[in-house]
Amino acid sequence: MVVMMWVRFPLSLRNEKVLLFERGIDICHETGRLWWNRFCPLFAGDIRRQRVSRMRGFCHWHLVERCVKLDGEMGYLWRAVDHEGDMLESYVTRTRDKTAALTFMKKALDRHGSPEASPPIGCAVTALR
Structure with missing residues (x-):
């Protein structure tokens, strides 16, 4: 959830920490950064593959x-x-x-x-x- 919020919305990791604390999740902003470093390349690769497969027949x-x-x-x-x-x-x-x-x-x-x-x-x- 932290990584998807960071990718989708232009928030800082400290702002995400506050939003998650309001939902009952207490994490350090550094933990969010470590998760972002680990999972964002996976998400970006998946998004890129989906985009390429959608554009395969588009040919522009x-x-x-x-x-x-x-x-x-x-x-x-x-x-x-x-x-x-x-x-x-x-x-x-x-x-x-x-x-x-x-x-x-x-x-x-x-x-x-x-x-x-x-x-x-x-x-x-x-x-x-």
């Missing part, structure tokens, strides 16, 4: 490639971005390697289905209906 994502500077050196960032602008997958490499790009693309296709067709560069993008 695209692939973006960017040049980025990491520690003063140029690198390449490949991202799979959904229709809301959220990053689904990412991959960074120092070289523009064909095999790495194909591996990333296959992983993204397996997890999220085939992407929507994007208009050619220079074409005006019309509003989605």
Whole structure:
């Protein structure tokens, strides 16, 4: 309950301690933090898996490639971005390697289905209906 309250509502652990004390549960805020550290990654992974499975047939994502500077050196960032602008997958490499790009693309296709067709560069993008 502590972890779900912390995930769902923007409360501090001390505020949650007070709310739980009103319900007859007396815990230390540090206990709540330890539970959060243990269980939040499990909840986040479950939520991510559910979201991916729901979006599997939705197919509104695209692939973006960017040049980025990491520690003063140029690198390449490949991202799979959904229709809301959220990053689904990412991959960074120092070289523009064909095999790495194909591996990333296959992983993204397996997890999220085939992407929507994007208009050619220079074409005006019309509003989605």
